[in-house]
Amino acid sequence: MGKAEDGVGLGQDAFLEIRVQLVDSDPEIWRQLEIRSTMTLDRVHQVLQAAFGWEDMHLHRFIALEPFVRLRPVDGEIPDDLQWLPKQDCCDPEDRPEEDLSLAQLFALGxxxxxxxxxxxxxxxxxxxxxxxxxxxxxxxxxxxxxxxxRGPLEDSGGLPGYEEIMEALADPSHPDHDEYSAWVADMTGSTELFDPSFLDVAGVNGTLARLL
Incomplete structure (x- = not known):
């Protein structure tokens, strides 16, 4: 973690520079963002959607600790892994409304x-x-x-394994699924232009963020 400048701490209003990486992506899919520390997680969700080109079609959550890692028992019991979701999606005891927590508070917990x-x-x-x-x-x-x-993966592409399979087929005209996946990508993107997984439009993302926030 980088060094705070001029004593600016997590408890103070600040701009936070954060690196966001899509876990297990290879080559890495990542973003370097600067976000107001007091921004609540429901708005951080909007920022991340824009940054990776997601279309907000599915559920989401924030977690302070790495998920899918077995927690150590406390007093003989596995502690609940707290998660923050949209208020209307909170239904389990470990669920918390994302509207009630700021980005700085989430980082403090993790x-x-x-x-x-x-x-x-x-x-x-x-x-x-x-x-x-x-x-x-x-x-x-x-x-x-x-x-x-x-660029971020396409919606509903089956996670990283599915997305990698689609990209492999697109890159090889002799691949048996090349035509099928080409048609699917054109339908998903609304464009018949060549899909370039290495392209990232920084100015376009910032234009979207300016309209959102």
């Missing part, structure tokens, strides 16, 4: 690390890591994309 899962079927897991903090510049955008690599 010691500078947090996770965002989108689409519980495909399970797109994003690792959020706090890189640095800086004082607030009045008039600066609430969130902006600084850098990144590769």
């Amino acid at each position: 010691s500078g690390m947090a996770f965002y899962e989108y689409d519980f079927g495909d399970s797109w897991l994003h690792r959020l890591e706090l890189v640095s903090r800086r004082s607030v510049d009045e008039g600066a955008p609430q969130a902006r994309l600084i850098d990144g690599a590769r």
Whole structure:
């Protein structure tokens, strides 16, 4: 984690620079973002959707600790893994409304690390890591994309294994599924232009964020 500047801490209003990586992506799909520390998780969800090109078609959640890792028993019992979801989706005892927690508070619970899962079927897991903090510049955008690599996967592509299979077929005209997947990608993107998984439109993402926030 980066060093805080001028004593700016998690308890103060600040801009947080965070690195968000799609877990297990190879080559890595990642984003470097700057987000206002007081932004609540429901709005951080919107930022991440825009940054990765998701279309908000599925459920999502935030987790302070890495999911799918077996927790150590406390007093003989496995503790609940707290998660933050939209208020209307909270139905289990460990569920908390994402509208009630800020990004800085989430990082404080996870010691500078947090996770965002989108689409519980495909399970797109994003690792959020706090890189640095800086004082607030009045008039600066609430969130902006600084850098990144590769476009986000397509919705409903079957998680990383499915997406990699689709990309392999697209890249090889002799692949038996090339035509089928080409038609599917064109339908999903609404374009017959060549799909380039390495392309990232930073200016386009920031334009979307400016309209959202």
